[in-house]
Amino acid sequence: MKNIMLVCVAGMSTSLLVSKMQKAAQEQNIEADIYAIAENEVDKILKSKNVDVLLLGPQVRYLKGTFESKYKEKNVPIDVINMADYGMMNGENVLKQALKLIG
Template structure:
């Protein structure tokens, strides 16, 4: 799975990214994930399958989808704050399924 995480500055998603790497490794699912700030996603999105957006920039979701043409979703604020990787994994699986069925 190739996931780009986008937040305001890339800092809080870096923390989440590390938790996601540990979780994905524990369930033996390959993961390629990068965390960037909103100002940088244009330079990185081409190499990723889906984009997850931090709740603090969720208002930019439709713009990011339009500009990238990639499946995109905002992470639930509670899941984001708690690093709830079980639920984030389910969200990513749904995005992948939608991408495959498109």
């Protein structure tokens, strides 16, 4: 089971992308827990849940360095979702990005 966290300003704008990623995962028989949260919820979630990858919406890309420093000991890969894939809500490509980061 892959645990994929998407982070945006309020956890709302990425909800459609989450749905498309879940559909792509299902079509590829990939077991994944994919969800979107607001940037201010990251601390709480990471304290209670293991996360395999953390993807940032383009609107919160400025948090990448902060999150990398803050969560370094958790060894969670952190990256910014490709802006074109985000804009087109390309769940398949974002899922590929997440899986590549997980390794």
